[in-house]
Amino acid sequence: MRKFETLGYEQADGVAWVTLDRPDRLNAFDLVMIEELHGLWRDLRVDDDVRVIVLTGAGDKAFSTGIDRSVNIAQPASPYMPVDPMPKIGPKTSELWKPLIVAVNGFACGGAFYLLGECEFVIAAEHATFFDPHTTYGMVSGFESTHLAQRMPFGEVMRLTLMGNAERMSAQRAYETGLVSQVVPADRLHETARWAAEVIASYPPHGVQGSLRALWAARDLTRAQALTIAPHLITMGNLPPEDQEALFHRRGKDFRVR
Structure with missing residues (x-):
């Protein structure tokens, strides 16, 4: 601690x-x-x-x-x-x-x-x-x-x-x-x-952190620069397709409305 x-x-x-x-x-x-x-x-x-x-x-x-x-x-x-x-x-x-x-x-x-x-x-x-x-x-x-x-x-x-x-x-x-x-x-x-x-x-951390970086890039850079970075973030952060499929089938149906 x-x-x-x-x-x-x-x-x-x-x-x-x-x-x-x-x-x-x-x-x-x-x-x-x-x-x-x-x-x-x-x-x-x-x-x-x-x-x-x-x-x-x-x-x-x-x-x-x-x-x-x-x-x-x-x-x-x-x-x-x-x-x-x-x-x-x-x-x-x-x-x-x-x-x-x-x-x-x-x-x-x-x-x-x-x-x-x-x-x-x-x-x-x-x-x-x-x-x-x-x-x-x-x-x-x-x-x-x-x-x-x-x-x-x-x-x-x-x-x-x-x-x-x-x-x-x-x-x-x-x-x-x-x-x-x-x-x-x-x-x-x-x-x-x-x-x-x-x-x-509870979500896979690399996808969360890659999405976070993409959004901060969108705020701090020009649109064209941020879109240039996006494919690299996706390559690094995405789970393999079979792991994505497994998560899709286990998805919950509960949600809150804000």
Whole structure:
């Protein structure tokens, strides 16, 4: 069992459950949490027992408020070489290409968007809210707004970014704009995330991971470039036809409607 100072960790049935566990600081990132998250993402890359990850925050008040303002990061004199440890918390930046589901159980703001921007999809409790306080405090929302701009309409990201602390986006509005894939009552958040994670974990992993890579390529590259990569992903990830046939005949008939 993995042990951490700032994270909760459980693992079962191919699913790793990771909890940002600094509730007294609204699950804000200190330097220890940043390093622990980055190290965990790197470790999970080569852990074949883990096929899907669910990430949430301790308590029901906040998923995360971003970097802890008490953290003091020494900066060089040159403005061309700023020191920012936050990108390391991103699973894709850490080269983790396994599905990551984020379950938001409170408000998510600022640096939390590094994680929401690099996950596969977000499930939110009804009371969850989203905002970006950078402009309120005279700061530029550079990474955070860029992550959001990949998932939401331009005008919605612009409003969320410019309004700072003055306005929060509800879970329902986040769903309507595409940031969130599903909104559920708070007492169903864990169960809903578990069901989705266990379903994905039950599928052949190479097909899941290849599909994931194809979709990220479609977002990050031109259409022509992404389509050029697709045949290689299919060749690497597809099961042999006879194995596909066996799975087809064993397919279940139960499903949920979202």
